[in-house]
Amino acid sequence: MKRRxxxxxxxxxxxxGLVLIGAAGLTLTWFVGVESVRAFVRRLDRGTLSEFPDQSWWPTALGVTAVVAFVAGLALLLVNVRRGRPETMPVLPSGPHWADEGSDTSLSVDLGPLAAGLAGELSSLDGVRTVRQSAIDDRGLATLRVTVVADPSIDVASFTRxxxxxxxxxxxxxxxxxxATQVLLHLAPAD
Structure with missing residues (x-):
């Protein structure tokens, strides 16, 4: 997940959370009998409030609110579902000190194959059943993430080393x- x-x-x-806490606090003070809250509620014109659904603008206001809430919720969902994948990672800065005088050279690598290589190395260990790999952007840091499912009898200390x-x-x-490199070990259920 990206930092933003x-x-x-x-x-x-x-x-x-703040809106819900405020509503809960208002409700609680009403039930407890705080006079300033009860005086505020008494000042509200209940007749005008009960006529809102009969006004001509009410269906439009409800429709706009529903559409805005739907679009905002969908956008938030899509931002969270989208996997942050890092682009290629520069490993050598560009500049003449890395190359011949007058040339501008840089080197960058794709992290996906590196994650696949790490997964291949981990899959060769004893007790490993399945391995999944990915290269992600975790809050602004490129990360090689490998998820390993292993036998419940695996030597965890040896695997960690x-x-x-x-x-x-x-x-x-x-x-x-x-x-960063992240290895997640999951133990399969015991037979």
Whole structure:
């Protein structure tokens, strides 16, 4: 998930939470009998409020509110469902110090095959049943994510050492590139 998506989700949750807390607080103070809240409610013209559904603008207002809520909800859903995939990762900065004088050279790699290579290495370990890999953008950091499903009897300590060794090898293959490696181990149900 990208950082902007995470911030947007948190802002939406914060706004909804504050509205619900405010409504709950108003309701609670009404039931407790706080006089200032009851005086505020008494000042409302209930006749005017009860006539709102009979006004000519009411169906339009409801329709616009429903469409805006639907579009906002769909947009939020699509932003969260879309997988953030990093583009190619530059591993050598461009500039003459990396190449002959006068040329401008840079090197970048596609992270998908690196994730597939890491998955291949992990799939060769004893007790590993299935492996899934992906290269994602996790809050602005390119990440090689490998999900491993293994036998419940796997030696977790040995697997962890091997996964850390493979992750260090991936980091060495990308000198200076900000790429994280994430290995998720799931144990299959016992037979």
């Amino acid at each position: 998506t995470s911030i947007l989700d948190r802002l939406v949750a914060l706004t909804a 091997s996964a850390e060794s493979f992750a260090r090898a991936m980091a060495a293959a990308l000198p200076g590139a900000p790429v």
